[in-house]
Amino acid sequence: MKKRFVNIGPIDRIPLGQGISFLIDGEEIAVFRSRGGEIFAIENRCPHRQGPLSEGIIGGGKVICPLHGHKFDLATGQGGEKHECVRVFKVWKDEDQIFMEWPTAKIKPQEKDCAMVGL
Amino acid sequence: MKKKLVVIGNGMAGARVVEEILSRTPDQFEIVMFGAEPYGNYNRILLSNVLNQTQDPTEVMMNPFSWYKENHITLHLGVKAFKIDRTKKVVLGKPLSPEAVPYLHDEKFATQEEMVVPYDYVIIATGSRPFVPPIEGWGQAGTFLFRTLDDCHSIAQYSQKCHKAVVIGGGLLGLEAARGLLTHQLEVTVVEAAAGLMANQLDQESAQILKRTMEAMGIRVLTSMKTSKIISNENKISALGFSDGTSIETDMVVVSAGIRPITEVAQASGLNVNKGIVCDDQMRTSDFDIFSLGECVEHRGKLYGLVEPIWEQARVLADIVTGVAPQAVYMGSKTGTKLKVMGVELASMGEKDTDRIEDEVLVYRDPNRGIYKKLIVRDNKIHGAILLGDTEFADTLMQLFMREEAVPQNRSELLFGFVSGAALVKASDLPDHAQICNCNGVSKKQIMHAITENNCSSVAAVGGKTKAGKGCGSCRGMIAQLIEDCLGKVSYDASEHYYVTGVPLEKSQLVREIQTRGLKSVSRVFEILAQGKEDADSKAGLASLLKTIWPGEYEDERDARFINDRVHANIQKDGTFSVVPRIYGGVTTPDELMRIAQAAVKYKVKMVKITGGQRIDLLGVKKEVLPLIWKDLGMPSGHAYTKAFRTCKSCVGTDFCRYGVGDSIDLAQAIEYRFQGIESPHKMKLATAGCPRNCSEAYVKDIGAVAIEGGSWEIYIGGAAGSTVRKGDLLCTVKTQEEVLAMIGRFIQYYREHAKYLERTYGFVERIGIDILRNILVKDSLGICNQLDERIAQAVAAYKDPWKEADIPAYSGQFEGPRLIEVLREAENNG
Numbered sequence: 001m002k003k004r005f006v007n008i009g010p011i012d013r014i015p016l017g018q019g020i021s022f023l024i025d026g027e028e029i030a031v032f033r034s035r036g037g038e039i040f041a042i043e044n045r046c047p048h049r050q051g052p053l054s055e056g057i058i059g060g061g062k063v064i065c066p067l068h069g070h071k072f073d074l075a076t077g078q079g080g081e082k083h084e085c086v087r088v089f090k091v092w093k094d095e096d097q098i099f100m101e102w103p104t105a106k107i108k109p110q111e112k113d114c115a116m117v118g119l
Numbered sequence: 120m121k122k123k124l125v126v127i128g129n130g131m132a133g134a135r136v137v138e139e140i141l142s143r144t145p146d147q148f149e150i151v152m153f154g155a156e157p158y159g160n161y162n163r164i165l166l167s168n169v170l171n172q173t174q175d176p177t178e179v180m181m182n183p184f185s186w187y188k189e190n191h192i193t194l195h196l197g198v199k200a201f202k203i204d205r206t207k208k209v210v211l212g213k214p215l216s217p218e219a220v221p222y223l224h225d226e227k228f229a230t231q232e233e234m235v236v237p238y239d240y241v242i243i244a245t246g247s248r249p250f251v252p253p254i255e256g257w258g259q260a261g262t263f264l265f266r267t268l269d270d271c272h273s274i275a276q277y278s279q280k281c282h283k284a285v286v287i288g289g290g291l292l293g294l295e296a297a298r299g300l301l302t303h304q305l306e307v308t309v310v311e312a313a314a315g316l317m318a319n320q321l322d323q324e325s326a327q328i329l330k331r332t333m334e335a336m337g338i339r340v341l342t343s344m345k346t347s348k349i350i351s352n353e354n355k356i357s358a359l360g361f362s363d364g365t366s367i368e369t370d371m372v373v374v375s376a377g378i379r380p381i382t383e384v385a386q387a388s389g390l391n392v393n394k395g396i397v398c399d400d401q402m403r404t405s406d407f408d409i410f411s412l413g414e415c416v417e418h419r420g421k422l423y424g425l426v427e428p429i430w431e432q433a434r435v436l437a438d439i440v441t442g443v444a445p446q447a448v449y450m451g452s453k454t455g456t457k458l459k460v461m462g463v464e465l466a467s468m469g470e471k472d473t474d475r476i477e478d479e480v481l482v483y484r485d486p487n488r489g490i491y492k493k494l495i496v497r498d499n500k501i502h503g504a505i506l507l508g509d510t511e512f513a514d515t516l517m518q519l520f521m522r523e524e525a526v527p528q529n530r531s532e533l534l535f536g537f538v539s540g541a542a543l544v545k546a547s548d549l550p551d552h553a554q555i556c557n558c559n560g561v562s563k564k565q566i567m568h569a570i571t572e573n574n575c576s577s578v579a580a581v582g583g584k585t586k587a588g589k590g591c592g593s594c595r596g597m598i599a600q601l602i603e604d605c606l607g608k609v610s611y612d613a614s615e616h617y618y619v620t621g622v623p624l625e626k627s628q629l630v631r632e633i634q635t636r637g638l639k640s641v642s643r644v645f646e647i648l649a650q651g652k653e654d655a656d657s658k659a660g661l662a663s664l665l666k667t668i669w670p671g672e673y674e675d676e677r678d679a680r681f682i683n684d685r686v687h688a689n690i691q692k693d694g695t696f697s698v699v700p701r702i703y704g705g706v707t708t709p710d711e712l713m714r715i716a717q718a719a720v721k722y723k724v725k726m727v728k729i730t731g732g733q734r735i736d737l738l739g740v741k742k743e744v745l746p747l748i749w750k751d752l753g754m755p756s757g758h759a760y761t762k763a764f765r766t767c768k769s770c771v772g773t774d775f776c777r778y779g780v781g782d783s784i785d786l787a788q789a790i791e792y793r794f795q796g797i798e799s800p801h802k803m804k805l806a807t808a809g810c811p812r813n814c815s816e817a818y819v820k821d822i823g824a825v826a827i828e829g830g831s832w833e834i835y836i837g838g839a840a841g842s843t844v845r846k847g848d849l850l851c852t853v854k855t856q857e858e859v860l861a862m863i864g865r866f867i868q869y870y871r872e873h874a875k876y877l878e879r880t881y882g883f884v885e886r887i888g889i890d891i892l893r894n895i896l897v898k899d900s901l902g903i904c905n906q907l908d909e910r911i912a913q914a915v916a917a918y919k920d921p922w923k924e925a926d927i928p929a930y931s932g933q934f935e936g937p938r939l940i941e942v943l944r945e946a947e948n949n950g
């Protein structure tokens with residue numbers, strides 16, 4: 001199977017400890033850079049009421065949605081509420097550039113299943 | 120008609136017995152209380168923590184003024200009762216002058232006018248006063264006793280000018296005082312006249328070990344030394360002289376050499392007084408209608424200096440006076456004590472020595488680790504115990520001792536725990552009425568209620584509900600056992616007492632750690648105080664606190680801020696932002712209005728709304744547009760997005776209104792110019808009104824200033840008109856605008872330093888109590904007003920308009936929206 005990649009640009013494009021959002025193929029993706037140096041990518045819209053997760057505070061591997069404070073694990077996408085989750089994407093660093101794997105199929109939020117997210 | 124009950128003494132016994140009475144019959148009595156101290160009842164045993172700075176004075180309050188109000192108790196605060204006229208059946212009292220020491224005999228009264236309060240029953244709960252041995256030079260500046268909250272304040276304040284301090288008395292309180300003084304950066308010496316420390320509780324050997332432990336802590340200990348005089352030089356204490364002619368240098372002296380019951384009222388009223396006020400088994404004095412309890416009482420020839428017996432006395436007294444259980448009797452108490460000195464584990468109960476050969480004496484020594492355990496068993500029951508260096512099983516022993524239970528055959532279990540596998544005392548086996556927390560007198564039943572009915576699943580939560588475990592802390596193990604038996608596991612509920620969940624410290628402790636370690640950024644706090652564990656929920660709270668502690672010096676890490684504070688605008692439900700420029704006092708100009716209108720048109724804002732705070736809100740602005748619109752507006756930020764000073768609303772006041780008696784507009788503008796951008800635990804909305812008609816709703820603002828006839832201003836604090844509605848409490852009345860600004864600044868700073876994160880002023884003012892706030896902020900009872908004024912001035916000086924970041928962003932990408940990215944390349948999956 002073919003895989004597609006996205007070059008997100010240099011790492012210092014993302015302010016330390018924060019996230020920024022990208023528009024890829026019409027999808028909004030939030031990419032975070034933790035103070036510990038890890039990078040995470042998740043879909044940007046909170047399943048609760050579409051809050052922009054890239055504007056949330058992160059820490060201890062979690063992001064807090066800026067609108068109503070729902071929390072999501074950055075590595076797995078699992079939300080604090082059992083039935084809530086966001087899709088996660090594989091990201092890595094090559095030299096100082098960040099790359100992300102981009103699925104070939106479109107994301108259909110309504111078909112998402114919490115248990116599947118992150119796989 | 121209700122019977123009249125007068126309680127003399129508003130300390131731990133007085134307030135407790137009233138609580139017990141109310142819990143039996145809430146409406147039986149009309150209750151009047153006399154309290155010589157200017158506070159509601161506080162937990163005296165926690166004064167050691169106040170002195171060693173692990174607890175804030177506000178945290179030790181047990182009955183805030185609201186409690187008296189809710190229970191319709193008339194409290195005569197700062198008033199000393201001096202006689203009960205038993206023929207006329209009235210209690211006579213006089214208000215003390217503010218500088219009087221409430222427990223001294225030669226009191227100063229504010230007036231000679233007498234207060235006359237009729238009674239059906241009287242309860243005397245006057246407690247005791249510190250005993251001062253005859254010492255030449257006693258009473259001059261720099262000599263202190265250790266009994267009240269005011270004593271703690273005076274000691275802390277005076278110690279700032281000192282390098283050396285001596286505590287006379289090596290008993291429980293003396294050692295706690297000495298440890299407290301150590302935290303004030305003093306060289307501390309304890310002087311004890313007897314041969315060993317804590318002579319009432321310890322045998323010779325343990326006293327020796329304790330002495331070494333104290334010395335290792337940095338406290339010098341002198342035993343078998345009798346103080347004869349305080350030597351001073353140019354009106355300042357310079358040394359302490361002993362009966363053997365030697366002396367040591369010191370700058371201040373604290374005496375803690377025992378206590379004596381306060382019995383004057385009883386004596387003046389002709390009651391039977393021996394060493395204490397003599398009471399029978401129903402807590403009655405020699406007059407049928409007059410009861411007594413607490414440290415002032417002598418019962419079956421015994422005096423008590425601990426709280427535990429008070430709880431028992433209070434129950435019996437309440438049973439009797441309400442008639443609920445007329446057969447109730449008090450038969451005396453068995454007592455044990457625990458030293459509350461940080462770094463020293465020491466518990467003792469019963470006798471320390473025995474001379475009966477048939478008694479079993481078990482001793483375990485581990486001098487290397489400073490451990491000494493001694494147990495005296497008589498008739499198969501604990502007769503006395505000393506646990507030093509290791510108090511793990513103290514609460515178990517205490518339960519066995521108090522309830523006079525038979526001890527296990529394998530005596531070593533008593534010293535080292537459950538060798539046989541079964542717990543010696545299972546909390547679940549205790550009867551419902553068994554007292555678990557001796558410091559606060561909380562029974563097993565109350566704790567179980569908190570667990571099962573109020574869903575408390577952590578020791579802290581149970582403490583929050585019942586006060587159990589909040590004294591010396593030795594019962595916390597038992598509480599945990601009860602929770603575990605009930606719910607299967609004990610949860611650790613940090614959020615309740617910690618300032619933020621991610622750093623395990625209460626606010627006052629956290630502030631101290633941050634200050635002493637010089638932590639100026641959120642990431643440093645996690646690194647040093649949370650083992651490097653970052654916690655998303657704690658970041659914003661820490662950022663706000665750090666900014667308060669280090670005005671101007673704080674290292675601003677933007678990732679610790681909520682999005683609103685990163686981009687200085689309020690995020691809306693669709694992810695756009697709202698822009699509210701500052702309009703000082705709600706007064707604008709045609710020119711400003713035009714700029715606002717033009718910007719709104721140019722950037723196609725979705726809505727222009729006049730806000731409740733007399734400003735204009737531009738809604739639906741994209742993040743990337745924020746810097747552009749700010750520049751076009753040319754007005755400073757209104758801080759409508761953050762936990763900070765928001766606005767000061769005003770009415771038209773003297774300029775135009777025919778009722779106005781104060782220039783509310785001028786004041787509102789001055790307030791906004793001074794306090795704009797000051798961050799706080801939660802938002803603060805202010806208002807000024809030109810007269811009490813209150814058109815600007817100043818009574819229901821976090822802070823409101825209302826002009827009154829004569830041109831003075833009344834300052835109200837803690838008002839609210841959101842989901843909670845509350846009229847503010849009058850803090851004070853001042854003459855000039857400058858004074859209004861100074862008082863407001865002082866309150867804001869105190870709120871910044873002492874409120875919990877996200878606690879609005881209404882909650883804060885209610886929690887601390889307006890009378891206490893008035894004492895602290897107006898009467899300067901803690902002597903901190905100057906410091907508060909200084910620190911708020913620093914915060915004011917550190918103000919920068921955040922919208923200036925339109926020109927120079929704080930970090931790159933601050934105002935960038937989503938970035939468009941192309942899919943780069945396709946590749947074979949080789950993984």
Ligand SMILES: Cc1cc2nc3c(=O)[nH]c(=O)nc-3n(C[C@H](O)[C@H](O)[C@H](O)COP(=O)(O)OP(=O)(O)OC[C@H]3O[C@@H](n4cnc5c(N)ncnc54)[C@H](O)[C@@H]3O)c2cc1C
Pocket residue numbers: 127128129130131132133153154155156163164165166167198199200201221222244245246247265266267292295381384412413414415423424425426427429457459558591
């Ligand atoms: C620093 C310190 C640490 C302590 N630690 C412990 C401990 O760890 N464990 C323990 O069990 N005990 C401890 N104690 C002892 C405990 O605090 C007392 O046993 C308890 O407070 C006694 O309660 P009371 O109500 O009898 O007296 P108090 O609490 O002193 O209350 C009496 C009140 O009555 C007022 N009063 C007196 N005369 C009049 C009058 N004529 N009219 C109006 N008001 C009057 C007094 O000003 C006072 O406010 C400690 C005490 C101190 C000072």
Ligand code: SF4
Pocket residue numbers: 770771772773776777778779780783808809810811812813814815
């Ligand atoms: S509060 Fe008084 S001074 Fe102000 S507008 Fe109303 S009536 Fe006039």
Ligand code: FES
Pocket residue numbers: 046047048049050051065066067068069070
């Ligand atoms: S939209 Fe994210 S918590 Fe409500």
